[in-house]
Amino acid sequence: MNHTAGATMIALLIGTGTVDAQNLKMATIEPSLGPAIVMSTFANIVNDALDDVEIEVAGGGAATLHMLEVGRGNLDMSMVSPSIYPLMKNGKAMYANQPEAPALSENVELLMWFPYGQYHYAVRADSGIETLDDIEGTTAFIGPAGGGAFVTAKGWIEATTGLVAGEDYEAITSNWATGFQSFLDGKIDLYVNGCLDPCQQFLQITETEEIRFIGPEDWSGDAVTKFLGKFRSLSEVPAGVYDGVVNDSPVMSHDTNVGIGVRADLDDETVYQITKAFWDNLDSITSDAPWAKAISIEIAVKDLGMPLHPGARRYYEEVGAL
Numbered sequence: 453m454n455h456t457a458g459a460t461m462i463a464l465l466i467g468t469g470t471v472d473a474q475n476l477k478m479a480t481i482e483p484s485l486g487p488a489i490v491m492s493t494f495a496n497i498v499n500d501a502l503d504d505v506e507i508e509v510a511g512g513g514a515a516t517l518h519m520l521e522v523g524r525g526n527l528d529m530s531m532v533s534p535s536i537y538p539l540m541k542n543g544k545a546m547y548a549n550q551p552e553a554p555a556l557s558e559n560v561e562l563l564m565w566f567p568y569g570q571y572h573y574a575v576r577a578d579s580g581i582e583t584l585d586d587i588e589g590t591t592a593f594i595g596p597a598g599g600g601a602f603v604t605a606k607g608w609i610e611a612t613t614g615l616v617a618g619e620d621y622e623a624i625t626s627n628w629a630t631g632f633q634s635f636l637d638g639k640i641d642l643y644v645n646g647c648l649d650p651c652q653q654f655l656q657i658t659e660t661e662e663i664r665f666i667g668p669e670d671w672s673g674d675a676v677t678k679f680l681g682k683f684r685s686l687s688e689v690p691a692g693v694y695d696g697v698v699n700d701s702p703v704m705s706h707d708t709n710v711g712i713g714v715r716a717d718l719d720d721e722t723v724y725q726i727t728k729a730f731w732d733n734l735d736s737i738t739s740d741a742p743w744a745k746a747i748s749i750e751i752a753v754k755d756l757g758m759p760l761h762p763g764a765r766r767y768y769e770e771v772g773a774l
Contacts, residue, residue, distance in 0.1 A: 473506040478529040479518040482628035483511035486647035501729035523556025532713035534683045534756035561761040564752035565711040569648040577662035577698045584668045591622045592642035593631030611679035612668035648743035658696025667703040684708045723763025
């Protein structure tokens, strides 16, 4: 399955299913983004493998809100984050005005983690911007305002360069689609997207123009250590993936893990079967989806502070991953 197909099918009912199939609702973020493609692939594999389960995927919206809907039982699965789950559990940050969030978090458990992908900080090759330290006075899209990606990119820039969004550079407030289009139209200088290479957005951009991925001049120090914390890691954006990228060496950036969360009260057998169906059939798509090689069962079961659903745990214990 290629990236375009993955992004297109996510807004549709995935799989054929049967009249008697158990219908499950999954929500994910903007369909063209890497995590959404991983999740749509998950649904596609499960639907092909199981006759009695049908996962319907809807793309768009914020994962932070989707997690609340899983907790309420209005969704069966959504994207989750190890850094966002504690905020929901403790009613902090974006959940500060959601008094029910801590209780709802008890009905959100983990099915698997997977890499979000390195954050790619892209500028036009002829912009004169060589590093993140050069973005002072520019206009950037670093993710939808208030979302996890925005907070993360903003934090990396500030930790490594000292530049503050809204003071030293302008961070536009828009959704993923508008932010991407703004870069294509030349309205902004910096476009940020975290993804597993090759990414659809950068394949599209480099069809018509050359870009440069930029990193900070220095990524050492206490501020960077604090930014990385428990859930993030340094990770290089490799060179040579895209024909239209002028970098001839890797660029230092950062990565994290995100996951597929599931209702804690979804029955154990169903969660066991869909977990098993995915891992037993993942190899069937890796040749068509090179990014899928970054997904591993070792990452899936990492202890990142979120409880595993008992059905998923059963499968991972059976195969010796736990």
